[in-house]
Amino acid sequence: MKATIERATLLKSLSHVQSVVERRNTIPILSNVLIEASAGGGLRLMATDLDLQIVEEVAAIVDVAGATTVSAHTLFDIARKLPEGSEVLLEAGEGKLHVQASRSKFNLPTLPRDDFPVIAEGELPTSFELPAETLKQIIDKTRFAISTEETRYYLNGIFIHVSEDNGQPVLKAAATDGHRLARVTVARPEGADGMPDVIVPRKCVAELRKLLDEVDGSVAISLSPSKVRFGLGNAILTSKLIDGTFPDYSRVIPTGNDKMLKIDPKSFMQGVDRVATIASEKTRAVKMALDRDKITLSVTSPENGTAAEEVPGEYVSPGFEIGFNARYLLDILGQIDSDLVEVHLADAVAPTLIRENDKSSALYVLMPMRV
Structure with a gap:
């Protein structure tokens, strides 16, 4: 040669x-x-x-x-x-x-x-195309929630499946580590009907995301129940899929959370980040006290003292207190692109739903902490 x-x-x-x-x-x-x-x-x-x-x-x-x-x-x-x-x-x-x-x-x-070993692809009966921008959005808005716990290997990737939303055919991508859940819904691409439910592994997701920065048009996706192939211009990425069953995540998405907080995600994020400076590394717990149009964020740490900050928000329901892991909350807020985020709450122990609005393609569920 x-x-x-x-x-x-x-x-x-x-x-x-x-x-x-x-x-x-x-x-x-x-x-x-x-x-x-x-x-x-x-x-x-x-x-x-x-x-x-x-x-x-x-x-x-x-x-x-x-x-x-x-x-x-x-x-x-x-x-x-x-x-x-x-x-x-x-x-x-x-x-x-x-x-x-x-x-x-x-x-x-x-x-x-x-x-040199080569992965035998076998038959990949399902084929469709997704715009590179859509695939980037799916990855960016879900991958932070992928579990790194090897014992629950079936959570070590992004779960992709087809579904119906109000009679509309859609493609959904979800990731969870048991503490938080991220889900994105996009219009179902032509050719994806009847595709098997698949879990794309974390490493494949990371490599795919790097390659997507250099793709302008669409990505050709072919898959079977055990393998997936992404055609990205001059590059082809082939991966084995995770052989496991993803839990029925729809059961943890709350539908009856009646307390609504509307807040600017940037000022909320900055406030959480500031008070979390003194949070203990182990728990990263931040307490949120909700009162009429007043949200007080606070942290109490035996080693580092206390911190509190008031952030403006729109809230008219009865007041209560709830705790969250600051890092998990910041990961979610970092994915919100609009000037307003809706936080749907129930009580101090029930899962909390976070989304831009009821039309947004992404939604997040966060489990509270005891603080």
Whole structure:
């Protein structure tokens, strides 16, 4: 194999593929990126961790077609440090990859292309397209609520399923860690009817979100009950899905919360953030005392003292006190784009519903804390 590629092109592609590669690997080949040079010109770079796979095609001048695998992180670090604007020569032979750019030369050990594992996709019967902006919105408004608890592995991703809302066909995405729930509803894309319920793993979500920043149009999505594939321009991301059953989250979305607080999310967020400065690391608890058009946020910490702040809001129901984890509350408020947020409350122990208004595509549920 012998090919020449621009340093910027190589660096951009390697930045995508190397992040799939785990830093610690017991199987040496999984530390490598597969580089294939085709006779028609162009390089194909591929990396996998056996659950997630990325393939990207980039422009290059190919003198000799062929393929090899080399350490993904090492090649990425080299490309990062090469002079800007340089042309990079990649030449493989005799168990080595020769990398040359400007006055720099490297010889890196390689492993045979035939040893490189590929995820077998099998049949992906459901296919549809979503605008990249819609997919970004789905991810940004839900992923903070994905659980990191390995024992409840079925919560370690975003649950995507089709449903009906007031007779309208919709696609819903939800994530929860048991303390908070985030759900986004979008119009059901053509071709998604009858799709299986799927849980897209956290790592796939993170890699997909990075790649979406460079996609302008639509993303082609194909899936089966066990695999999903995203077509993103020059890159294709394939992932195994989480094999588990997501809980019926609709049961925790409150429908009868009759106490309504309307508040500016920015001033609310800043107030919570300020008083939470002294909250203990363990609980991060903030108390909210609601009175007629007056909301008092307070924190009492045995080690750090007390803090209180009044924030303006529209509230006309009977007053009461409720506590929340400050970080969870800030995560939700950070996703609100409007000048007003509705907080639907019931009492100090019932789940609280947060949304921009009854027309917004996203809603959030937050469990209160005892404070």
